[in-house]
Amino acid sequence: VNWLATWCEVMGARGWRPAYGGCADERLTRVVRRLNDTPLADGFPRHVLQSEAKLSAGQLDLRFQQAFGLSPWRYWERRRLEHAKRRLLAGDMPVKQAAYELGFKGDAHFVSWFRRLTGSTPGRFRASQPRGQ
Numbered sequence: 009v010n011w012l013a014t015w016c017e018v019m020g021a022r023g024w025r026p027a028y029g030g031c032a033d034e035r036l037t038r039v040v041r042r043l044n045d046t047p048l049a050d051g052f053p054r055h056v057l058q059s060e061a062k063l064s065a066g067q068l069d070l071r072f073q074q075a076f077g078l079s080p081w082r083y084w085e086r087r088r089l090e091h092a093k094r095r096l097l098a099g100d101m102p103v104k105q106a107a108y109e110l111g112f113k114g115d116a117h118f119v120s121w122f123r124r125l126t127g128s129t130p131g132r133f134r135a136s137q138p139r140g141q
Contacts, residue, residue, distance in 0.1 A: 035061040036075055039068065043083055048091055049111040052084050089125050092118075096134045103130045 038060045046053045054065065057080055061068050069079050076083070088110050095106045107118030122130050 033071065033075065035063065036072060039072065039080060040083075043080060043087065048088055049109055051111050052081060054080075085125070089122075092122060092130070093133070096130050097137055106130065 039057050042053060042057055042060050046056070058065055058068055061071075063071065069081075072078075072080050072083075078086070092106055092110055095101055095109060096103075103119065104115040107115045110118065112118040112121070119129055122128075122133070126133060128136070
């Protein structure tokens with residue numbers, strides 16, 4: 009799940025510097041670390057990210073988008089979705105448990121969110137995947 013920070017470190021070690029600051033901008037590196045370290049159940053840490061980067065919400069979104077091709081919120085949502093998929097495929101975990109781990113107050117909202125992002129309900133997703141993936 010730390011793919012973005014790892015990618016930045018590898019590219020930086022190879023001497024690559026993004027055109028718009030990107031990984032060379034330590035503020036964005038701190039934001040990525042914070043996004044990766046914040047427990048998913050705690051919710052999107054918008055104000056913490058702004059404080060960490062010392063940027064307004066608009067500037068943070070703009071610089072992050074320029075550097076990484078997606079907003080901090082989209083990065084967070086991708087992280088949540090990947091976690092949800094892993095947990096659903098890991099065993100017979102109830103959907104309600106997966107929803108709770110991701111910070112949803114109920115499974116209905118989680119099911120709606122998952123369907124919107126994947127086109128499938130969690131149950132159908134789980135049934136369509138080979139076990140152990």
